[in-house]
Amino acid sequence: MxxxxxxxxxxxxxxxxxxxxxxxxxxxxxxCMEKPCTIFCPSRVYSWDEEAKEIAVAYEGCVECGTCRYGCPFDNIDWRNPRGGFGIMYKYG
Ligand code: SF4
Ligand code: SF4
Incomplete structure (x- = not known):
């Protein structure tokens, strides 16, 4: 799968x-020329908005893997767990 x-x-x-x-x-x-957050996130939460000239954050699809907490070369992402009761509910894994 x-x-x-x-x-x-x-x-x-x-x-x-x-x-x-x-x-x-x-x-x-x-x-940040390479913008690796647009590549390493498995849920494609981060994308470059060419019109707004900024990173768009589609946090709704975050699977809370924590990669962006360490993967941003500029330590530029404030990563927290969603509030209790919100976020992903795993069916497998
Ligand atoms: S959030 Fe981090 S990895 Fe993503 S574009 Fe900004 S500085 Fe680069
Ligand atoms: S914690 Fe969420 S936003 Fe960060 S890399 Fe994982 S899925 Fe993507």
Missing amino acids: KIDDKLFLNRFLPDSESHLKIINRGECLHD
Whole structure:
């Protein structure tokens, strides 16, 4: 089974406010040329918004793996667990 198929089996209860925050958007724009968060996140939470010139954060699909907590080369992501009762509910794993 592919990862996308496995992720589809899980259920999400998104909070109204994001548990993932970009600390310094200027750093994403000016200093981080490779933007690895758009690659290493298994749920593709981060994407580059060319029009807004900033990273868009689709926190609703976060599987709480914690990769972005360590993977951002500029330590520019404020990562927290979602509030109790919100976030992903795993059916497998
Ligand atoms: S990896 Fe970090 S600094 Fe680079 S674009 Fe993503 S959040 Fe910004
Ligand atoms: S915790 Fe994992 S799934 Fe959630 S945004 Fe970070 S890398 Fe993506």
